[in-house]
Amino acid sequence: MTAVARLRGAVVAPLLAIGVAGLLCAVALLVSGASPWTAVTTVLSQLGSGTVAVDTVNSAAVYYLAALAVAVGFQMRLFNIGVEGQFRVAACVAAIVGGTVVLPPVLHTLLIIVVAVLTGAAWIAIPALLKAYRGVSEVISTIMLNAIATGMIAFLIRPETFGELRGNNITTPPIPESGWFPGVPVGSGTIFGMVFVAAALGVGYWFLLGRTRFGFELRASGESTTAASAGGVNARRTIVVALLLSGAIAGLIGLPELLGRDHAYTLSSPQGYGFTGIAIALLGRNHPVGIALGALLWAFLDKSAVALDVVGIPREIVLIMQGLIVLSVVVAYELVRRMEQRAEQRRVAAGTPEPVGAAS
Amino acid sequence: MRIDQRIGRRGRLVTAIAVMAVTALALAGCARDTGGGGTAQGECERVPPPSVPAESAQPEPEKPKADASALKVGLAYDIGGRGDASFNDAAAAGLDRAVAELGLQKANTREATAQPGESEDAGTTRLRQLAEQGFDPVIAVGFNYATGVDTVAKEFPQTQFAIVDDDTVDLPNVTPLVFAEEQGSFLVGAAAALTTGTCAIGFVGGVDSPLIQKFEAGYEQGATAVAPDIRINADYISPAGDFSGFNDATRGTEIAAGQYDSGADISFAAAGQSNQGVFAAAQAAGTRAIGVDSDQYNSPQLTDVRDVIMTSMIKRVDVAVYDYVNAVAGNTVDALPERFDLRNDGVGYSTSGGFVDDIRPQLEAYKAAIMAGEIQVSSTP
Numbered sequence: 001m002t003a004v005a006r007l008r009g010a011v012v013a014p015l016l017a018i019g020v021a022g023l024l025c026a027v028a029l030l031v032s033g034a035s036p037w038t039a040v041t042t043v044l045s046q047l048g049s050g051t052v053a054v055d056t057v058n059s060a061a062v063y064y065l066a067a068l069a070v071a072v073g074f075q076m077r078l079f080n081i082g083v084e085g086q087f088r089v090a091a092c093v094a095a096i097v098g099g100t101v102v103l104p105p106v107l108h109t110l111l112i113i114v115v116a117v118l119t120g121a122a123w124i125a126i127p128a129l130l131k132a133y134r135g136v137s138e139v140i141s142t143i144m145l146n147a148i149a150t151g152m153i154a155f156l157i158r159p160e161t162f163g164e165l166r167g168n169n170i171t172t173p174p175i176p177e178s179g180w181f182p183g184v185p186v187g188s189g190t191i192f193g194m195v196f197v198a199a200a201l202g203v204g205y206w207f208l209l210g211r212t213r214f215g216f217e218l219r220a221s222g223e224s225t226t227a228a229s230a231g232g233v234n235a236r237r238t239i240v241v242a243l244l245l246s247g248a249i250a251g252l253i254g255l256p257e258l259l260g261r262d263h264a265y266t267l268s269s270p271q272g273y274g275f276t277g278i279a280i281a282l283l284g285r286n287h288p289v290g291i292a293l294g295a296l297l298w299a300f301l302d303k304s305a306v307a308l309d310v311v312g313i314p315r316e317i318v319l320i321m322q323g324l325i326v327l328s329v330v331v332a333y334e335l336v337r338r339m340e341q342r343a344e345q346r347r348v349a350a351g352t353p354e355p356v357g358a359a360s
Numbered sequence: 361m362r363i364d365q366r367i368g369r370r371g372r373l374v375t376a377i378a379v380m381a382v383t384a385l386a387l388a389g390c391a392r393d394t395g396g397g398g399t400a401q402g403e404c405e406r407v408p409p410p411s412v413p414a415e416s417a418q419p420e421p422e423k424p425k426a427d428a429s430a431l432k433v434g435l436a437y438d439i440g441g442r443g444d445a446s447f448n449d450a451a452a453a454g455l456d457r458a459v460a461e462l463g464l465q466k467a468n469t470r471e472a473t474a475q476p477g478e479s480e481d482a483g484t485t486r487l488r489q490l491a492e493q494g495f496d497p498v499i500a501v502g503f504n505y506a507t508g509v510d511t512v513a514k515e516f517p518q519t520q521f522a523i524v525d526d527d528t529v530d531l532p533n534v535t536p537l538v539f540a541e542e543q544g545s546f547l548v549g550a551a552a553a554l555t556t557g558t559c560a561i562g563f564v565g566g567v568d569s570p571l572i573q574k575f576e577a578g579y580e581q582g583a584t585a586v587a588p589d590i591r592i593n594a595d596y597i598s599p600a601g602d603f604s605g606f607n608d609a610t611r612g613t614e615i616a617a618g619q620y621d622s623g624a625d626i627s628f629a630a631a632g633q634s635n636q637g638v639f640a641a642a643q644a645a646g647t648r649a650i651g652v653d654s655d656q657y658n659s660p661q662l663t664d665v666r667d668v669i670m671t672s673m674i675k676r677v678d679v680a681v682y683d684y685v686n687a688v689a690g691n692t693v694d695a696l697p698e699r700f701d702l703r704n705d706g707v708g709y710s711t712s713g714g715f716v717d718d719i720r721p722q723l724e725a726y727k728a729a730i731m732a733g734e735i736q737v738s739s740t741p
Contacts, residue, residue: 050488055481062479154568154599167528168503168571170600188515262480267569267601268504271477306482309472310489 010290013332014283018297020332021324025317034313046307047300054189059299061195061256064292066277068198068205069249071286073138075209076222076242078131082124082142083250084274085149090119091254092153092172095265096162098258099173108179113255120251121244123149128243132236138243146274157265171266181259192260194252201249202288218242250274279326285333298322404559404587409550409725412732423683426690428462433469433685434495436486438502439603441473445661446606446632446653447677448473451501451524453654454681462686470495474504476603484508491516497688499537499681500524503571509534520693522684524677525571535693537680539700541571542578542737543730544673544707545628548650549582550726551671551709552626553590554719555648560591562619564638566606566631568596570740575630575652575673577741582726585735593619594741597634605631612637620645626670628652639665648715653677657712670715674708676700702731 026036047053066083073080080086094116103111127141156172157163163170183190209215220228221238229235253273258265280298284290305318435455442452452471458464470493472486483500487508490498497520500509506526513521513534520533527536552561563579565572576594583590595615598605605611612634616627620641628650629638635651642649643665651672656662662669680700687693700706709716709723716723729735 046489049492050485051481052485055485058481059479150602151599154601157600159570165570167506167526168569169506169526169528170570257479262507268480269601270479302482303485305475306472306485307489310470310486310493312470315473315475 010285010287013336014290014293014329016336017328017332018325020328021321024324025321028320029313029317032314032317034317038311039308039313039317042307042311042313043304046303051187051189052303052307054186054191056296056299056303057195058192058256058260059302060292060295061192061198062253062273063276063280063295063298064198064202065249065253065256066273067280067284067291067295068201068277068288069246069253069274070277070281071284071291072205072242072246072249074222074281074286075215076218076238078239078242078246079139080124080127080142080243080246080250081139081278082127082145082149082274083246083253083277084272085142085146086120086123086247086250087253087274088269088271089123089149089152090116090251091258091269092156092265093119094251094255095172095175095258096156098175098179099264100162102176103178105178108176109181109259112175112179112259113252116251116255117248118251121248124243124247124250128240128247131243132239153265157267166266169267171264173264175259175263179259180263181255183260190260192256194256194260197252198256199292201252202292206288214238214241253277279322283326283329297325404553404556404590406554406587407585409586409722410729410734411725412728412734423686423692423695424690425462426686426692428458428464428685428689431464431468431497431685431689432495433458433464434487434490434493434498435469435471435681436483436490436498436500436505437471437473438504439474439476440607440633442471444633445656445659446635447675448501450654450675450677451499451681454678455499455685457678457682458685461682462689464685464689474502480507484511487512487521488515491519496520497522497684499684501677502526520688522681524680535684535696536698537677537684537696537700538698539675539677539680539706540702540737540739541574541673541675541707542581542739543702544675544709545575545578545630546582546585546730546735546737547709547723547727548628548671548673549579549584550586551582551716551719551723552579552628552650553583553586554722555670555716556587556590556624556626558623558625559587559589560593560623560625562616562624562627563592563594564612564615564619564627564629564631564634565594565596566634567598567603568600568605572596572630573741574739575628577739578737579628579673580741581737585726586722591623593622593624595619597631605634607633609634609637609640613641616641616649617645620647626650628673630673636662636665639668642668651710655710655712657710666713669713671713672710674710676706676708679704679706702727 029036029039069083070080094112097115098112127138130136130141131138157170159165162172181193183193217233217238221233225235280291280294283294301318301322305315309315437448440448459466483505487498491512500523503526505523506528509521509523510529513531517533522535522537524537527538563576565576580592583592597608597611612631616638619627625647627638629635630652638649648670649668651669653675656672657666657669687696697704
């Protein structure tokens with residue numbers, strides 16, 4: 001009974017939110033003079049054309065990693081806003097190392113992954129130590145390191161350091177084929193191999209948080225630091241490990257595209273995944289399955305923006321939709337929570353024997 | 361006791377080093393202040409322009425107009441899209457001119473725009489969807505589309521593609537539309553050096569990328585060709601990879617104000633929408649600025665500040681787009697220039713406002729010298 005109720009709560013709230021967001025978007029489209037029906041058919045039919053379906057899954061994997069990185073911190077009420085910087089520095093350094101060394105196939109890929117993970121963790125080590133030993137807010141320090149990351153990357157990929165000039169773009173030396181992560185061809189596209197790594201990480205995340213002592217300590221510290229400390233949890237160690245883990249996962253965000261498609265880090269390499277990850281972690285309520293669904297939805301909406309733009313419907317509608325979904329999910333969860341609370345209160349009230357004389 | 365002594369000695373040593381460092385800095389500062397070979401401040405020694413026989417510098421004749429009424433043209437913009445008063449708007453103007461002059465149907469054109477920070481597959485999908493819907497030619501604006509054009513042009517070998525600002529895609533159905541930005545920048549650099557009253561000028565680049573460095577390189581070469589002793593302050597708004605510098609008027613104002621404070625009286629702004637900030641700084645400081653890409657003196661968004669825009673380095677993306685559509689319609693794509701430069705009116709300087717009227721003979725002389733190959737303009741600073 002309680003399990004069914006909980007599932008209902010978890011499913012009803014987001015569906016409600018998406019429904020409300022969709023309705024509001026339809027209104028926005030009507031106001032702007034575009035047809036919501038054309039929008040819906042365009043958005044759905046795009047999945048069948050070209051590589052859009054495959055691209056959606058690939059992007060979702062990237063978003064999934066980003067949201068996992070954020071969620072690990074969220075579990076302990078730590079806001080790692082620096083996922084963006086961690087992933088970009090990690091992708092850049094991994095691309096440079098991968099394009100420079102010569103190794104046999106599997107080892108080469110593994111080395112790139114390890115370098116990315118270590119770089120991501122190293123980039124967050126500064127805020128982690130500052131937080132644990134000096135009480136510096138991780139929000140501030142990770143944001144500031146994002147700005148430093150931009151400068152760092154600009155320095156690293158200059159043609160004078162590790163970059164190469166290609167046309168008007170600068171790229172890191174291309175990673176030879178031995179360093180690529182093979183994918184699964186589907187139709188005319190290719191599902192990145194890293195998609196499966198991301199899925200495996202989701203399972204690992206679930207196991208770590210729900211089934212290990214460390215996960216328990218992490219969540220306990222998130223609920224109440226003082227109570228956890230009183231219970232024997234080493235707060236400093238938990239903070240440092242949680243943030244390092246977050247940074248390590250963040251280091252992987254750039255790899256699906258780097259190892260599966262681009263094979264080099266360039267001036268025009270994508271940005272913003274770290275911030276998208278925050279929204280998706282909120283959307284998925286830090287739950288590995290919820291995040292996966294959120295990531296898929298977000299990726300699908302992203303691709304829809306391109307398709308809508310091409311048929312002449314303002315693509316900004318997708319941004320509105322994404323913003324509305326996050327907002328209404330937060331509101332919907334709160335509503336559902338209150339409704340359940342009231343139902344629970346009524347149930348308890350009904351279950352208790354009523355005072356004598358109150359009945360009439 | 362012994363410890364105290366050691367600290368004392370080390371303290372003195374540190375003081376000595378500090379004093380020496382400060383002295384050295386002060387001396388260096390003095391050296392810079394009095395630099396310039398003893399000429400009084402504001403007086404530039406200027407070199408006369410080379411003279412080139414007029415017939416060796418003839419511009420190419422204009423192409424005949426073809427009938428584009430049967431074409432369906434797809435245009436994929438860079439971030440900002442139509443309405444950015446800069447790069448993308450220039451491409452849009454080229455398309456509009458093709459509609460007005462070549463009989464291209466407005467309904468047969470389609471425009472799509474990139475989002476900031478988007479992944480590569482978004483650009484690829486955009487081009488693919490345009491091609492799928494039968495748009496031919498498809499024009500990609502900006503080098504970010506290089507991989508996308510490479511992928512999609514192979515999937516649609518019967519469709520014509522063009523890409524602005526990139527020449528790395530080598531396919532029979534892809535036409536690169538690249539520019540000699542350094543040549544136009546040379547001329548506005550010369551204009552700045554001919555006009556400055558303080559013998560100091562500035563350069564504000566949007567993003568410290570190879571493309572914008574071409575503007576800086578030409579500008580500096582042009583300025584030093586006129587006045588070898590001129591002082592040039594070159595600054596960029598954002599580092600490579602951070603494209604916010606093209607869209608940050610506030611920081612444009614700060615950087616330009618810093619250049620004007622340190623003595624420059626003309627700054628060349630190659631910073632997309634951030635140019636507006638540079639113009640605002642020039643207006644506040646009572647100095648001049650040089651615009652970029654289009655004739656910014658005539659830009660409707662800039663009427664408030666246009667009196668500070670003495671000239672603009674024009675990069676005719678509109679000419680390239682128009683010429684390309686014309687060439688596709690007339691089946692003469694192979695005859696398009698390899699690079700749009702001074703010879704084919706692909707780059708140049710604007711004269712609106714009349715600020716450069718008195719130095720036009722010199723500028724035309726430099727233009728002729730570059731067109732004749734007498735002056736080679738480097739594309740790296």
